[in-house]
Amino acid sequence: MRHPLVMGNWKLNGSRHMVNELIDGLRKEVSSVSGCDIAIAPPFIYLDQAKHQASGSRIMLGAQNVDINLSGAFTGETSANMLKDIGMKYVIIGHSERRTYHKESDEMIAEKFAVLKEAGLIPVLCIGETEAENEAGQTEAVCAKQLDAVLKTMGASAFENSVIAYEPVWAIGTGKSATPAQAQAVHKFIRDHIAKHDAKIAAQVIIQYGGSVNASNAAELFSQPDIDGALVGGASLKADAFAVIVKAAAEAKKA
Numbered sequence: 001m002r003h004p005l006v007m008g009n010w011k012l013n014g015s016r017h018m019v020n021e022l023i024d025g026l027r028k029e030v031s032s033v034s035g036c037d038i039a040i041a042p043p044f045i046y047l048d049q050a051k052h053q054a055s056g057s058r059i060m061l062g063a064q065n066v067d068i069n070l071s072g073a074f075t076g077e078t079s080a081n082m083l084k085d086i087g088m089k090y091v092i093i094g095h096s097e098r099r100t101y102h103k104e105s106d107e108m109i110a111e112k113f114a115v116l117k118e119a120g121l122i123p124v125l126c127i128g129e130t131e132a133e134n135e136a137g138q139t140e141a142v143c144a145k146q147l148d149a150v151l152k153t154m155g156a157s158a159f160e161n162s163v164i165a166y167e168p169v170w171a172i173g174t175g176k177s178a179t180p181a182q183a184q185a186v187h188k189f190i191r192d193h194i195a196k197h198d199a200k201i202a203a204q205v206i207i208q209y210g211g212s213v214n215a216s217n218a219a220e221l222f223s224q225p226d227i228d229g230a231l232v233g234g235a236s237l238k239a240d241a242f243a244v245i246v247k248a249a250a251e252a253k254k255a
C-alpha cells in the first residue's frame with residue numbers, strides 16, 4: 001500500500017523568522033497526524049535552519065533543486081552530496097519554473113535524477129503539460145516524453161523509492177486546479193506508462209498532484225485512487241492551510 005506524501009514547495013519565499021514561525025505552527029498542527037508523510041522544501045539558504053527547527057518532528061526536509069555535478073568549479077551550485085550531508089531527504093527536480101526560466105531539458109533533469117539516486121536522496125520528479133499542450137490534446141504525450149527521459153537512461157527501477165509530481169503548468173499558482181477526474185486520468189496514465197516497463201514499481205511509486213491545491217479542494221483530489229498526496233506551493237506558506245491538506249491526505253488514504 002502506498003503512503004501519501006504532502007510536500008510544501010516554498011519556492012522563493014521565506015525569511016529566518018518565517019522558517020521558525022511556520023515550522024513551529026506546523027509541528028503543532030500535525031503532531032497527531034499519522035498515515036501521511038510530510039515534507040517542506042524551503043529555499044537553499046534556510047534548509048539547515050529548517051532542519052534544526054523541525055528536529056524531532058515528523059516534518060522532513062527537501063530541496064528545490066540540485067546540480068548535476070558533485071564538486072568543482074560550478075559557481076553558485078549545490079551538490080547532491082551536500083544536500084545529503086545536511087539531512088535532506090527529498091529533492092524537487094524538473095519543476096516547470098526551472099524548465100521555463102532556467103531552460104532545463106529533459107536530459108538534464110534525467111541527469112539530476114541519476115545523481116540524486118546515487119547519493120541516496122529521493123527525487124521528486126515534476127512533469128506536466130502547458131495550457132497550449134493541454135488544449136492541443138498533448139497531455140499524455142508530454143508526460144510520456146518527460147518520463148521517458150528517465151526510463152531510457154535508468155530504466156523503471158529508478159522509480160523505486162522515487163516520487164513523481166504531476167503538475168499541469170496551467171494549474172500552478174493560477175487558482176485553477178485540475179478537477180479530481182482530470183488529474184486521476186493523467187495519474188493513471190503515468191502509472192500505466194511505468195507499468196509497461198515494470199508493473200511492481202508502477203504500483204508502488206508515489207504520484208503527487210500539484211497545481212493550486214488548497215484546503216478546500218485537497219480532500220476530493222486525494223479521494224482519487226492514483227493521487228498519492230500533493231506538491232503544494234502557495235498553500236504551504238500558511239501552517240493551518242498546509243495542515244488541512246496533510247490531514248485530508250491522511251484521512252483519504254486510511255480506508
Ligand SMILES: O=C[C@H](O)COP(=O)(O)O
Pocket residue numbers: 009095167171172173174175210211212213231232233234235
Ligand atoms: O511545486 C508546487 C507547484 O508549483 C504548485 O504551486 P501552487 O500550489 O502555488 O499552485
